[in-house]
Amino acid sequence: MSMQQHPWLLRVENLTKIYGEPGPDTLSKTGPSFESNICPDTDSIVACADVSFDLYPGEVLGIVGESGSGKSTVVKLLCFDMEPSVGNAWLRPYMDGAVDMLHVSGQQKRFIRHHLMGVVYQNPRDGLNFRFSSGGNIAEKLIMAGHMHVGRIRERASFLLEKTEVPIRRMDDLPASFSGGMQQRVQIAKAIANHPPLLFLDEVTTGLDVSVQAKVLDLIRELQQELGVAMIVVSHDLSVIRMLTDRTLVMKNGRVVESGLTDQILQDPQHPYTQLLVSSLL
Amino acid sequence: MTPYTKYQSRYNFAFIDESTKKEIRRKLLKAIAIPGYQVPYSSPEMPIARGWGTGGLHVTLSLIGKEDVLKVIDQGSDASVNACNLREFIQSMTQCQTTYDTVDATLIQSRHRITEEALREDQIFIFQVPQPEPLRSVERYEFKTRQMHGEADYAKMWVSLYESFVRHGDIMLGAGYPVKVNGRYIMAPSPIPRWDIPNLSQAKTLYLFGAGREKRLYAVPPFTTVEPLEFEDVKFNIEQFGDQRCYKTKYTRAFLDELYLDDGSRMHVVNDSNFLDKLEAGAEVNPFFNPYLAKIDL
Numbered sequence: 001m002s003m004q005q006h007p008w009l010l011r012v013e014n015l016t017k018i019y020g021e022p023g024p025d026t027l028s029k030t031g032p033s034f035e036s037n038i039c040p041d042t043d044s045i046v047a048c049a050d051v052s053f054d055l056y057p058g059e060v061l062g063i064v065g066e067s068g069s070g071k072s073t074v075v076k077l078l079c080f081d082m083e084p085s086v087g088n089a090w091l092r093p094y095m096d097g098a099v100d101m102l103h104v105s106g107q108q109k110r111f112i113r114h115h116l117m118g119v120v121y122q123n124p125r126d127g128l129n130f131r132f133s134s135g136g137n138i139a140e141k142l143i144m145a146g147h148m149h150v151g152r153i154r155e156r157a158s159f160l161l162e163k164t165e166v167p168i169r170r171m172d173d174l175p176a177s178f179s180g181g182m183q184q185r186v187q188i189a190k191a192i193a194n195h196p197p198l199l200f201l202d203e204v205t206t207g208l209d210v211s212v213q214a215k216v217l218d219l220i221r222e223l224q225q226e227l228g229v230a231m232i233v234v235s236h237d238l239s240v241i242r243m244l245t246d247r248t249l250v251m252k253n254g255r256v257v258e259s260g261l262t263d264q265i266l267q268d269p270q271h272p273y274t275q276l277l278v279s280s281l282l
Numbered sequence: 283m284t285p286y287t288k289y290q291s292r293y294n295f296a297f298i299d300e301s302t303k304k305e306i307r308r309k310l311l312k313a314i315a316i317p318g319y320q321v322p323y324s325s326p327e328m329p330i331a332r333g334w335g336t337g338g339l340h341v342t343l344s345l346i347g348k349e350d351v352l353k354v355i356d357q358g359s360d361a362s363v364n365a366c367n368l369r370e371f372i373q374s375m376t377q378c379q380t381t382y383d384t385v386d387a388t389l390i391q392s393r394h395r396i397t398e399e400a401l402r403e404d405q406i407f408i409f410q411v412p413q414p415e416p417l418r419s420v421e422r423y424e425f426k427t428r429q430m431h432g433e434a435d436y437a438k439m440w441v442s443l444y445e446s447f448v449r450h451g452d453i454m455l456g457a458g459y460p461v462k463v464n465g466r467y468i469m470a471p472s473p474i475p476r477w478d479i480p481n482l483s484q485a486k487t488l489y490l491f492g493a494g495r496e497k498r499l500y501a502v503p504p505f506t507t508v509e510p511l512e513f514e515d516v517k518f519n520i521e522q523f524g525d526q527r528c529y530k531t532k533y534t535r536a537f538l539d540e541l542y543l544d545d546g547s548r549m550h551v552v553n554d555s556n557f558l559d560k561l562e563a564g565a566e567v568n569p570f571f572n573p574y575l576a577k578i579d580l
Contacts, residue, residue, distance in 0.1 A: 107434070129441075136445045139441055172449070
């Protein structure tokens with residue numbers, strides 16, 4: 001495949017999530033120009049609307065925006081934690097990108113989620129099962145991908161924990177007994193356990209102290225370079241976006257207001273909201 | 283003595299009314315059609331509390347006819363309080379014949395054991411099940427476990443086996459070891475010991491499971507494959523009693539009960555009371571072929 005063809009890995013079109021009953025004008029009466037995502041006619045809430053983008057293999061895409069801008073919603077829709085109201089998405093490794101992954105059976109969605117994606121949540125409790133040991137959590141992902149050999153599962157788990165700098169002798173301990181940064185690293189180890197081509201990172205460093213933040217970001221960047229995995233990084237923190245991503249979408253009130261190369265957006269923001277965001281970065 | 287009939291005439295044959303029996307039989311047919319799938323059913327009121335064997339009673343009473351020969355066992359014993367009371371109740375409601383002998387019975391209701399003696403095509407084996415949901419230990423919400431069964435999403439169950447192996451060096455599930463039925467549903471085999479699990483697979487008998495409190499019926503039809511969950515390198519095995527043998531009969535190829543004596547010492551005895559009686563009497567016995575037995579002894 002030549003580079004000119006730009007073989008996308010993930011193509012998203014028109015992704016929309018509305019809570020409540022939308023009216024005919026719900027989409028035209030909400031958004032950044034109205035400074036609101038609540039429809040004045042019906043009180044329905046537009047969490048995100050008309051989000052479209054392509055993600056290329058090995059690329060890191062940032063989604064930045066204030067709380068309530070819909071950035072986490074986009075990720076939750078794409079990793080099947082929530083059902084979209086409208087929208088389509090195609091993932092190249094699934095059926096060669098010919099089938100809309102958002103409209104297949106629950107079983108197929110689970111297959112995609114466990115074989116082709118990894119998700120790291122802000123709160124380790126969402127991504128890890130705290131009743132299982134850290135090794136067990138990694139085993140869960142491997143078992144879901146069809147590995148049924150305890151010896152080999154443990155080998156792979158210790159390799160991953162070593163990679164994410166979690167002491168291997170704590171493999172059989174519960175993640176509840178770990179520090180926040182360590183829990184986050186176990187979550188990352190679980191997410192990359194079976195080489196997914198696509199990784200979602202939802203506010204992974206929020207709530208960690210600064211030195212641990214730096215370590216986790218370093219780890220993510222290393223893994224990205226080593227494994228060449230494509231990532232969607234959601235953050236409200238522009239320095240995280242600047243450090244990790246190649247390209248960025250800026251969201252406000254459920255809409256994408258600006259998109260482009262991360263450097264460009266940070267150097268020369270076009271939309272007033274982005275300008276505000278960048279100027280408040282110190 | 284005057285026959286005791288005064289109140290019996292006020293009840294329908296086999297206590298439950300005919301339309302409810304029909305409903306239970308219809309649900310049983312569905313359970314047989316989808317091996318290992320838990321079918322919700324009415325679980326009507328019985329003269330004993332739900333959870334004390336009502337599921338088994340419902341199944342037995344909806345199937346039993348006057349010509350049936352009934353055997354009731356409780357943890358292998360025909361003589362325990364639970365077995366005696368259930369047997370007497372069913373007998374008084376149907377006037378059917380009862381027996382201790384596994385070979386003579388046409389209907390066998392059991393709590394937590396399969397008989398040591400092999401069962402036949404013309405027999406139906408009914409389990410009283412306390413907890414029909416094998417995934418309950420890893421997922422407490424019913425709507426989620428149903429979804430997990432629907433999508434055959436059993437990773438959590440497997441992880442709990444992995445965890446058990448990692449913590450204890452073996453899969454520490456004594457009774458109620460989860461099994462996969464017909465390559466599809468994971469099923470709780472009621473808490474029968476691991477010893478009995480191989481006897482569920484490719485058996486000649488129809489196995490029916492009733493959970494009264496949880497209102498679920500399920501089934502393993504004859505000649506259905508039932509596999510205990512095992513990893514490629516961590517295998518299922520049945521209980522091992524080492525060099526222990528039954529103190530009465532010196533028998534080793536049956537599930538043994540451990541008896542503690544007043545002086546603190548221990549002895550072992552064959553758990554299945556009818557099987558023990560036959561061994562003691564020197565009668566002919568025809569036990570199940572248990573492929574795991576060949577692996578452990580001699």
